[in-house]
Amino acid sequence: MSLDNVLSRIDADLPNAIDRLLDLLRIQSISTDPAFKDQCSKAADWLVADLKTLGVDAEIRETPGHPMVVGHVDGDGPHVLFYGHYDVQPVDPLDLWNNDPFDPQIEDTAKGKVIRGRGSSDDKGQLMTFVEACRAWKAEHGKMPCRITFFFEGEEESGSPSLVPFLKENADDLKADLALICDTGLFESRVPAIITQLRGLLGEEMTITAANKDLHSGMFGGLAMNPIRVLCGILANLHDDTGRVQVPNFYDGVPELAPDIAEQWKALEFDHSTFLGDVGLSAPAGEQDRSPIEMIWSRPTADVNGIWGGYTGDGFKTVLPGQAHAKVSFRLVGTQDPHVIRKNFRAWVQAQLPSDVEVEFSGHGASQAGQMSTVHPAFEQARSVLGAEWGHEAAFAGCGGSIPVAGFFETLLGMDSMLVGWGKDDDQIHSPNEKYDVESFHKGIRSWARILDAINR
């Protein structure tokens, strides 16, 4: 059987595949920080060069931000577009990393071998599982399993500012029968999951200004308004006592879970005690009348992702600052409209300002939630073959994160997306000491070979 031969090649070539991934992980492609612009270009160049070794007609496509990588290769069967992103999250706080985040290492752990380093799971390791599956297929068959468009983005971790214009301008070049997106994980680190429901994301940064300069808290304290006091008052109002978000009309468009989905999710027997226990927590902190799996998959949220103001260094400084700042994000579900929520949020903040105090906002991304169509035959084909690799039947699942590109593929290119990936809950993506299990990488490559084989039949 030719699939068996491909799988054997994948097994034999694993050490080389890991070496290639480590090469890519050494590139410091932090997209949100302008200081790493050249490193982002370097990662894109690396991918173009690697795709060319597979006979892919790949090239850099410049954008106002970081470049896209686009590659085409012919083949029989359906035309799929594969999407991944080569950019990574910032690495701070750096002192919590046990090693240099960009000097990746293979480590032995109690749970097996892991690839440790920024981007190992999100998303360089994941995107390379697909590339490596194609490499093995090509080596075995001399050609690709089907017609493939490779599409790698470099701004996913910074709100994808160039994505929509690029998709619009290159719609004909990018449109395929189905998009494959590898940026998600296994359910409870063991069950292969095809994500059919994704939360949207709205980011807002706000600066509260009171005095026109920092003041001495002895001279002015008690008389001058402190912007940190104003900011904390507003942010404390984000949730009521039951965990419900208090921005007006926030819940417009939030659906109740469909009974069949509710049934499926219940069958997954989500173990929130372990999920929270792994990070030192125990109590579900969201809307108190919702189940834990709803809290992360199908309910909207508001979170402060960053706050700062006044003196934050060592020691003490009795400053009464002129400004205070926060970064706030909302996870969205159903048909919640990020642009309406942005408007409502800003008005809600404005209405809470005392006299003398002003606020300035800047937006960071605004994407609606996604509901995937599972009509394309590849969905059932993939689900039917993944069980053999992982020892668990695959599930159609939700995902608390936001993968806006899936929505844009639908609205701008009329293309459905299948989201499947091999990350584990303890990968510490976006955190210090990010890792990707060698098992995820190895079985991930094998899983793509199985999926491509199924699609190709």
Added chain:
Amino acid sequence: MSLDNVLSRIDADLPNAIDRLLDLLRIQSISTDPAFKDQCSKAADWLVADLKTLGVDAEIRETPGHPMVVGHVDGDGPHVLFYGHYDVQPVDPLDLWNNDPFDPQIEDTAKGKVIRGRGSSDDKGQLMTFVEACRAWKAEHGKMPCRITFFFEGEEESGSPSLVPFLKENADDLKADLALICDTGLFESRVPAIITQLRGLLGEEMTITAANKDLHSGMFGGLAMNPIRVLCGILANLHDDTGRVQVPNFYDGVPELAPDIAEQWKALEFDHSTFLGDVGLSAPAGEQDRSPIEMIWSRPTADVNGIWGGYTGDGFKTVLPGQAHAKVSFRLVGTQDPHVIRKNFRAWVQAQLPSDVEVEFSGHGASQAGQMSTVHPAFEQARSVLGAEWGHEAAFAGCGGSIPVAGFFETLLGMDSMLVGWGKDDDQIHSPNEKYDVESFHKGIRSWARILDAINR
């Protein structure tokens, strides 16, 4: 008249006095930041060397923190101790300075010449007014106007951790008939003010911990508690809607203003519109049933001096942080006990924590408010001569800041303190672009000569 001769010498020597101050201002003696430890020692050495040129028997006295400078010189008349501090506040945010804070400059402004640089007003410029008055006196008379102990501290801006043990160990060496402290300002930048009422200060730093690491807000958002949410909720509760501090029993020991003091303060006709207007504000933000001058001089406060948590860099990071931090300080009046308030504050915070969330505290200083005795004849002597220098009769006034050393002189050395200084409201102490008017420096030196002359009579 010998005072006239001294004043003439002061006028003639002003350029040299400014040059000496600029020398001292170039030393980066930021006491709160361990990186500047050597610079603090350098400032102390500079002062010892300068005092020696006046015939003062001066020396460095080591402490577990930054050194003290102590110098003695004989003379007729009463024995006074002069106190000032050579350490300065941190300079961040550095980008708001128009020049290097440690490359001081003389600038022409619409309101006259100013000495611009960190510490120019607080407190290097002020302490040098006394030293320069002594220099002129010595040059004219060949001796000092009275017996003087010079005592300069290097930890005033970082909670004075070594001060109390040092005063206890060196009580005999430091005790004088009266302390003179130059670390305050003119009332409304024009009326010479002898401060008889000072607020105390209590500093607390708190770290709120939820998860044991930073989390991805997509994966955990809605399920895991966000420590910034907890911190904001607590800090938003610090004040009620009327501006009253809500820590239990906070107002124990807060006195009503004595009728005679209330009468004096009313006569000062404090112009809070200008005071706030100069920094871009208009509305008194303290307890709404109190007058503006009470808010800054005789009422206690709570202020957040710093807050931080999560991602605070450029761009956006959808992190759900493990920790959030704040620095909080309380200005205290009357007989409010800082140690009791610290205990009550910590218990009050603890009681507001949801499950899974912990707090750690560290204290930064705890000093009671000060009420000066004005029995010593020097108070009336000083008040009677300052009018001639400034064109306004001097006032006994309050001060919103905290100068704990005055309280320690009283309790540990049994010595009253006279606090008088020449700073102006727009000196921007603790802020970017700190300055000291050349008028403050020049008339300040002349004022000390007048006071010493009056005491000496």
